Amino acid sequence: MPSATHLLRPDIAALESYTPIVPLEVLAARLGLPIDQLVKLDANENPYGPSPRALAAMASYPYYAIYPDPEHGRLREKLSHYVGQPPERIICGAGADELIDLLMRAFLTPGDAIINCPPTFGMYAFDAALQAARVINVPRDEAFDVDIEAVAQASEDHGAKMVILTSPNNPSGNLMPRADIERLLELPLLVVVDEAYTEFAGSSVVDLVGHHPNLVVLRTFSKWAGLAGLRVGYGIVHEEIITHLWKIKQPYNVNVAAQVAAEASLDDLEYLTGNIMRIVAERERLYEALSALSGLHVYPSRANFLLCRVLGTKDEGRRTKEDGSMKNSGSSATEIKDALAQQGILIRYYRAPELRDCIRVSVGTPEQNDTFLAALRGLFA
Ligand code: PMP
Numbered sequence: 001m002p003s004a005t006h007l008l009r010p011d012i013a014a015l016e017s018y019t020p021i022v023p024l025e026v027l028a029a030r031l032g033l034p035i036d037q038l039v040k041l042d043a044n045e046n047p048y049g050p051s052p053r054a055l056a057a058m059a060s061y062p063y064y065a066i067y068p069d070p071e072h073g074r075l076r077e078k079l080s081h082y083v084g085q086p087p088e089r090i091i092c093g094a095g096a097d098e099l100i101d102l103l104m105r106a107f108l109t110p111g112d113a114i115i116n117c118p119p120t121f122g123m124y125a126f127d128a129a130l131q132a133a134r135v136i137n138v139p140r141d142e143a144f145d146v147d148i149e150a151v152a153q154a155s156e157d158h159g160a161k162m163v164i165l166t167s168p169n170n171p172s173g174n175l176m177p178r179a180d181i182e183r184l185l186e187l188p189l190l191v192v193v194d195e196a197y198t199e200f201a202g203s204s205v206v207d208l209v210g211h212h213p214n215l216v217v218l219r220t221f222s223k224w225a226g227l228a229g230l231r232v233g234y235g236i237v238h239e240e241i242i243t244h245l246w247k248i249k250q251p252y253n254v255n256v257a258a259q260v261a262a263e264a265s266l267d268d269l270e271y272l273t274g275n276i277m278r279i280v281a282e283r284e285r286l287y288e289a290l291s292a293l294s295g296l297h298v299y300p301s302r303a304n305f306l307l308c309r310v311l312g313t314k315d316e317g318r319r320t321k322e323d324g325s326m327k328n329s330g331s332s333a334t335e336i337k338d339a340l341a342q343q344g345i346l347i348r349y350y351r352a353p354e355l356r357d358c359i360r361v362s363v364g365t366p367e368q369n370d371t372f373l374a375a376l377r378g379l380f381a
Contacts, residue, residue, distance in 0.1 A: 011110075011132045018126065033344045039371050041362040042346040044170070044197070044305050046226035048275040048365070050261060054227070057264035058257050068259055070251040075259050076234075078266040083206050083219070085236050091245050092254045092262075096196055096220040096233035099245075100164070101127045103216060103235075106244055107161050107190055108133040115154055115163040117146045119355050121170045121194065136160060139354070144172035144299065148180045155187055164192040168201050171348070171360045173301025181205050185212045190241075192216045196233075197303035199224035199276050200283070206236050213238040221258075223304055224276055225265040232258040279304050283363045289373050290361075295331075295380050305362045310336060333359050336379055343375050 005013065021043065028035045076087040083090070093099040100123055108114060110132035116124050117138050128135045138154050140146055151163055163184060167176040176193070184191050185208070195217055198204045206217045217236040222228035232254055237245060265272060283301060290298045290308055297309040310333045331339070336359055337349040348360040361372060 011129070015129060027346070028344075031341065031344055037344050039345040039364060039368045041364050041368065041372060042348045042360075043228070044223060044303070044362045045228045046223060046275065046279070046304070047363075047368060048278070049226045050230075051225070051265050051268040051271050053268040053271070054225070054261040054264040057260045061256065061260045064256055066256070068252050068254060068256045070253075072254050072259055075254075075263050075266075078263055079234055082266050082269075083236060085206060085209060088239060089209060089236050089242060090234055091237060091242055091249070092232060092234045092259075093249070094231040094233075094253050094255075094258070095222060096194065096218045096235075097123055098231075098253060099218055099233055099235045100124065100192075100194070101130070102245055102249060103162070103190070103192060104128055104131050104133070106241075106248060113158040113160040115151055115158075115160050115189075117151065117163075117165060119144070119171060119350070119352060120166050121196075124164045134158065140169075140172070144169055144174050146176060146180060148183050151184065152187055155189055160189060162190040162192060163187075164194065166194040166196070167203075167205075168197045168301065168303040170197065170303065171305070171307045171350070171355070171358070172299055173197075173303045173305060173307060174299070175201055175203055175302050178203075178205060181208070181215075185215055188214075190214050190216065192218065194218045196220045197223055200280055200304045201302035203302070209236045209238055213240045216241070221262050221265060225262070225272055226275070227258070227261055227265065230258040230261050231255075232262045279363050282366060282369055285366075286361070286363060286369050286373070290376075293376065293380050305360050307358055307360050310357050310359065331379060333357050336376070339379055340372070340375055345372050345375055347372075 024035050024038065028038055072092045075092060076090045079090050080087040093102060104127045108128065108131040111134060113134045113136050114128045115136050115138055117140050119140065125135045136154050136158050138147060138150050146165060165176060168174060181193060191214055193205055195204055209215050209217055220233035286306055287298055290296055290306060295311050297311055299307045333349045337347055340347055350356060350358055
């Protein structure tokens with residue numbers, strides 16, 4: 001039998017597999033708990049789910065046997081009002097994830113350089129690797145701010161084509177100052193600003209797209225509108241570039257249910273804004289409660305999650321509170337994550353060295369957050 005593995009692209013053959021997320025029912029079975037007892041705070045999803053209008057619109061939509069509108073015209077009209085940009089500058093994707101991939105396919109050929117500012121969303125480096133691009137990492141500082149001049153220097157040194165930045169950043173939750181983005185826009189680069197969490201921050205640079213042909217802003221319905229499972233995101237892209245993205249996009253990339261649900265969400269902003277406000281209020285309550293635990297340093301966040309550094313653990317890179325004291329929680333980030341998972345509470349932890357002593361918790365409902373806090377206090381007691 002002839003094998004075909006030697007015919008694979010060598011860079012794909014050598015690529016490490018992506019660790020897939022375990023489905024809820026599998027997790028529940030593994031932990032021996034019913035699904036509705038899981039407190040899922042590990043993927044920055046919206047604990048309130050979709051708007052009832054989105055659910056009703058999907059239930060009553062009659063044309064699922066027909067292919068979707070490849071230009072998602074109605075959705076772009078509604079998005080145009082939502083973002084204050086003309087529909088001609090808007091393109092939709094199966095999640096912001098698809099648009100990240102699309103941009104990299106449009107701009108990066110093997111060996112091209114892209115600037116990444118870790119710690120940040122992992123898909124940037126992953127998608128760049130699929131294009132066999134060179135990922136030039138310009139690490140963020142201790143407060144997770146981007147060193148703009150270091151980005152400018154690295155861009156010049158490596159002849160980079162693109163820089164991709166998240167604001168608010170995942171996993172740290174901090175915003176990029178608008179002036180920093182304006183400075184980057186002076187460089188001969190495509191500047192991609194991923195605003196997946198912008199609705200929780202109340203701050204955006206989308207208004208700059210019309211004035212800067214080298215700016216792309218990415219957004220999603222996964223977080224604020226509770227549609228993560230339906231996969232719908234969009235990009236606001238200058239006319240000079242968007243035509244090229246239309247050429248390479250799969251025609252039916254956004255499925256009909258996702259388009260219907262996204263349109264209905266934009267018709268139900270009052271309801272969804274109420275949920276955003278609840279999440280933001282809970283974020284602040286959670287921040288205060290977590291900051292009161294002596295074993296944690298909590299980073300201020302403008303998103304729907306909080307990053308916490310576990311202090312004085314066995315992990316390398318032991319850290320101290322600002323007052324210089326070393327409080328010992330006794331548990332490492334992974335031990336905390338495992339102990340919470342045993343109780344059905346799921347949070348995110350990291351293998352990257354700079355985050356190995358960190359956990360990230362998504363903001364849930366008040367009840368979910370109380371369950372998480374009580375369990376965490378139990379571990380720190
Ligand atoms: N960008 C960032 C910064 C994210 O954190 C995520 C989701 N975790 C995405 C993009 C992907 O969003 P979507 O669900 O729209 O693909």
